[in-house]
Amino acid sequence: MIYVIDVQELGSAAFSNTPEQTSDYKWPSLKQLLEDKTTVKIFCDPRSDNDALYHHYGVHLENVFCVQLAEVGDRRQTHPRSRFVRGGKKITLGYGDLSIQESTEFTQIDERANKLFFPDKGGSYDNLTRRPLSDLALKYSAMGVVYLLRIYEKVERRLPRSGKVWVKEESKKRVDECLLSSYRQGRHRAIAPAHW
DSSP: OOOOOOHHHHHHHHHOOOOOOOSSSSOOOHHHHHOOOSOOEEOOOEEEEEHHHHHHOOOOOOOOOHHHHHHHHTTTTTTTTBBOOOHHHHHHHHOOOOOOHHHHHHHHHHHHHHHHHHGGGGOOOOHHHHOOHHHHHHHHHHHHTTTTTHHHHHHHHSSSSHHHHHHHHHHHHHHTTTTTTTTTSSSSGBOOOOOO
């Protein structure tokens, strides 16, 4: 099950409120969960997410596993000179074990969303700020995470112990990078860190 949390609509309450308590289990807030050092959070490049979470809501991600770094680490086992990370679409299609139907749907939604939501592809960010969210916005949001667990499990199995340690360390550096005053978006972010 995937939940799409509308942070624009909920604001800071999205991070401080907890679900209604229905048992003896005390549910954490979203902020507590994202900052918990024992729960692994899987991202495909956490930098922009942590930048927004930290600077808008004071949330600092902990215990992040970046599948983008894991993918380049896995690729370097057979192609040691790999210098650049791959984007989420290539990683999902390469490591997500998608069926033909899933692959077709994923590609169609990705193409439609890119044209509608992203200015460099002819769209506008305003299309993501309209409420209620369109079906395409909801599908695109959910699609961004639906295959992450599959990718994580596959690439995590393929990495040697030293590779897993490298991914954890470099993931933390990525999360912390956006806290620096020198942090900038740009093409330089596609350069992979040095190999373990």
